Amino acid sequence: MGEFDLIRRYFLPVAEQQGHPDLLLALGDDCAIQRVPADQDLVFSVDTQVEGVHFPRDYQPEYTAWRALAAAASDLAAMGATPVCFTLALTLPEANESWLEGFGRGLAQAASRFGLALAGGDTTRGPLTISIQVHGTVPKGQGLMxxxxxxxxxxxxxxxxxxxxxxxxxxxxxxxxxxxxxxxxxxxxxxxxxxxxxxxxxxxxxxxxxxxxxxxxxxxxxxxxxxxxxxxxxxxxxxxxxxxxxxxxxxxxxxxxxxxxxxxxxxxxxxxxxxxxxxxxxxxxxxxxxxxxxxxxDGGAVANSGPQGFDHFGSNS
Amino acid sequence: MGEFDLIRRYFLPVAEQQGHPDLLLALGDDCAIQRVPADQDLVFSVDTQVEGVHFPRDYQPEYTAWRALAAAASDLAAMGATPVCFTLALTLPEANESWLEGFGRGLAQAASRFGLALAGGDTTRGPLTISIQVHGTVPKGQGLMxxxxxxxxxxxxxxxxxxxxxxxxxxxxxxxxxxxxxxxxxxxxxxxxxxxxxxxxxxxxxxxxxxxxxxxxxxxxxxxxxxxxxxxxxxxxxxxxxxxxxxxxxxxxxxxxxxxxxxxxxxxxxxxxxxxxxxxxxxxxxxxxxxxxxxxxDGGAVANSGPQGFDHFGSNS
Missing domain, CATH: 3.90.650.10 (PurM-like C-terminal domain)
Structure with a gap:
């Protein structure tokens, strides 16, 4: 299966199932095109998930897709933004059809639940890594910071x-x-x-x-x-x-x-x-x-115990 | 070195060196904010480069950064878009300072050359993978397709x-x-x-x-x-x-x-x-x-020889 067949079979249905009126062009061209209403600003954020770091090896592909889109969409929530669309940069070791089917299913469910249309992406071969960038809008000057x-x-x-x-x-x-x-x-x-x-x-x-x-x-x-x-x-x-x-x-x-x-x-x-x-x-x-x-x-008991939160580069330097 | 120190040291200078008036908020919040002029549409594209697939192992980090941003910016050129900004999803095996210095230098040079401001990103640990999403604008309805x-x-x-x-x-x-x-x-x-x-x-x-x-x-x-x-x-x-x-x-x-x-x-x-x-x-x-x-x-001689162009998933199926 070639890269373009793969996109057609597993990702085009996601784009067709969940659209957005602001998304004027999605998938299949050099760029996607989004129209941002005149009274709105574009807000966007990218989030990467790596197998073995952000989710376990051999984790179910449905969950992998859902979590990746949810993690990115959560940044829109934090800005008080209305979800519009997302891109998917998917690096995977092989075109495993049952994995891709599961991933596509999870992605479609999450896209529909969060109101995010698939705008475009890039599919490459390599260790399993998922980068999702989400786009939303806020009325000018009203984003939460x-x-x-x-x-x-x-x-x-x-x-x-x-x-x-x-x-x-x-x-x-x-x-x-x-x-x-x-x-x-x-x-x-x-x-x-x-x-x-x-x-x-x-x-x-x-x-x-x-x-x-x-x-x-x-x-x-x-x-x-x-x-x-x-x-x-x-x-x-x-x-x-x-x-x-x-x-x-x-x-x-x-x-x-x-x-x-x-x-x-x-x-x-x-x-x-x-x-x-x-x-x-x-x-x-x-x-x-x-x-x-x-x-x-107030108690002080918890203050100095346990880790300080997750830091990807904090443990080796 | 923690993730936030890493961003501060190697990527904040890139963002400070090359800005864009449409980019209202960059780095350090949940999302970046871009204002798209009322007569323009947003065009965007994501491009991933994986070590050992798109560039050789142990390739110079300056070139790695330049090529990754150039490959993404080229999609803006193909749409006839004016460059505005980009996000960087960088997955790397370790926080190697000399590699990061070189990568930051190449990224700053390319950002300045192409007129693209660094808007945000995500830095994670894993096999070296670079996903860059570029944003540009075209007058409404005038994107090349x-x-x-x-x-x-x-x-x-x-x-x-x-x-x-x-x-x-x-x-x-x-x-x-x-x-x-x-x-x-x-x-x-x-x-x-x-x-x-x-x-x-x-x-x-x-x-x-x-x-x-x-x-x-x-x-x-x-x-x-x-x-x-x-x-x-x-x-x-x-x-x-x-x-x-x-x-x-x-x-x-x-x-x-x-x-x-x-x-x-x-x-x-x-x-x-x-x-x-x-x-x-x-x-x-x-x-x-x-x-x-x-x-x-016309000649026919070249038509049936050689590969058909690069396809990431074409060789094993």
Whole structure:
């Protein structure tokens, strides 16, 4: 099977199944063409997943595709952007048809769920590596950024944290129980908070998605905003499955493990009061921005234990 | 060295050295933000280069970076687009400082030469793989496409063909002579035809860049346009170094070897007559579009020999 047959068979159906009116030309030319509405800015982000680094070897291709698109789409959520389209740079060792079928299926499901049309890509031979760039739009000047956190803002996170990180222990369990299965589902099918990101435009002073762990990602907000934060670790939102499966390790996982793709936001008290209940319900306040440096913890117990979040080049130098 | 230090040290300088007024936010947030002027469309393309596939193992990092950005920028040239910015998804086995310095230097040189600002990226650990996505703009509806070739249009190519392919034989020559050095320069520092692409807007009926070889890439124009072509192989533009170094193999290299990043265009006779001399001088007419299927050659001698152009998955299935 040639490169062009491969694209025709496995990726053209993805493009045909999920389109977008702003995407004027997709697949099959030197470039794709996107029309950005006159009152909008383009926002875009690229995210790479490498076999054996970001997902296990011989991982199911459906999950591989879903996770790769979810991880990229999560950056759109963090900017409060409306999803439009994506490109796929897929490097794979061989044109294995059953793998490609599974990958195409997972990609189509995720594309449809997240509202992202396949615009183009490149397929090359080599070690399995997936780079996805997502495109979205925000009304001019309204993108959420990491740099706007102010002293006294509340720090809040969406959903529950630590579940996907805990799931790593159960990837090879032949018959996971209900709790283990709930954690695994968080790992296999992460759901970027696209609607929540949209709803937070005009409310959040800063926003980031939690891909490398709360501690590392909140750290980026603090650094870019030139502020510090104090967190109350007893407020960390922990799921039932997480606390039942990991016991005392749960808060540490919630702080430092990645792949949850929840949002961490800062909001002034005034704006928080004006947030619709339906949005507030999706968030848990866990602390407050202050004039210090870095993150302090009320208890102090968790502060100096465990890893600092995932850093691809941190371990060998 | 952590991932963030690495970006700060080697890639932030690239972004600071070459900016673009349309790029409102680059590096350091979840997404980059680009403002697309109201009368323009966004055009974009992603291109992946894998060590050992697209460039040799232990290839100089300056050249690696230049070639990766040139290959991607060449797709903007083929659309007649004005370059704006790019993202870099870099997967590398280790944070080798001297390699990263060289790569950053080559990237900065190419970014400045092609007018492309670094907007963002992702740096991950794994086998050396470089995916670059380039963004450009075209006035609404004026992008050059592969699909517009019409019967009787002239087929023309820019520059000379086959040089980069011929250079593969000399990559390990310790002291190349002048001709060999000229061919190697085409391989190490390809120059996408960005200005020519811009100049061809409104004249060319179809356009593609020659990355996989003339035969393969013209084939894409023919397929998308539903036409055929007859080429006069004696008209293929061959450089002095190519003919001196490769003799009788020269026309075959010009037809089938890749990496030249010249443009192949179709132009009606009427439009050809109205092309400014300065543009015509950069092009060589090599044949004509007809109502047949695929490519025919006047001589026939070259038609059935040699490879059909580069296909990443063509050799094992």
């Amino acid at each position: 990491r740099s706007g956190a102010k002293v006294n803002d509340l720090v809040a996170v969406s959903g529950t944290l630590g579940d996907a990180g805990a799931a790593l222990d159960y990837l090879d369990v032949p018959e996971p129980d209900d709790d283990e299965r709930a954690l695994l589902e968080r790992y296999h099918h992460p759901l970027p908070r696209l609607e929540l990101g949209l709803a937070l435009r005009g409310f959040a002073s800063a926003c980031i998605d939690i891909s490398d762990g709360l501690r590392a990602d909140l750290g980026h907000i603090l650094e870019r905003s030139g502020v510090g934060a104090t967190l109350n670790t007893s407020l960390l939102p922990l799921s039932g499955p997480l606390t039942r499966c990991t016991g005392e390790r749960a808060p540490r996982l919630a702080l430092s493990s990645g792949d949850d793709y929840e949002l961490c936001v800062t909001v002034s008290e005034e704006r928080w009061a004006s947030l619709p209940e339906g949005i507030k319900n999706q968030l848990t306040v866990i602390g407050r921005i202050d004039g210090g440096e870095g993150i302090r913890f | 592969r699909s517009g070739a019409k019967v009787n249009d002239l087929v023309a190519v820019s520059g000379t063909l086959g040089d980069a392919g011929a250079a593969l034989d000399y990559l390990d020559v310790p002291e190349p002579d002048d001709d060999e050095r000229a061919l190697l320069e085409r391989y190490h520092h390809p120059l996408p035809r960005l200005e020519l692409g811009l100049a061809l807007r409104g004249f060319a009926s179809a356009c593609i860049d020659i990355s996989d070889g003339l035969r393969a890439d013209l084939g894409h124009i023919l397929e998308r346009s539903g036409v055929g072509a007859t080429l006069n192989t004696s008209l293929l533009p061959l450089s002095g170094p190519l003919t001196r170094c490769t003799g009788e193999r020269a026309p075959r290299l010009a037809l089938s070897s890749g990496d030249d990043y010249e443009l192949c265009v179709t132009v009606s006779e009427e439009r050809w007559a109205s092309l400014p001399e300065g543009i015509k001088n950069q092009l060589t007419v090599i044949g004509r579009i007809d109502g047949g299927e695929g490519i025919r050659f």
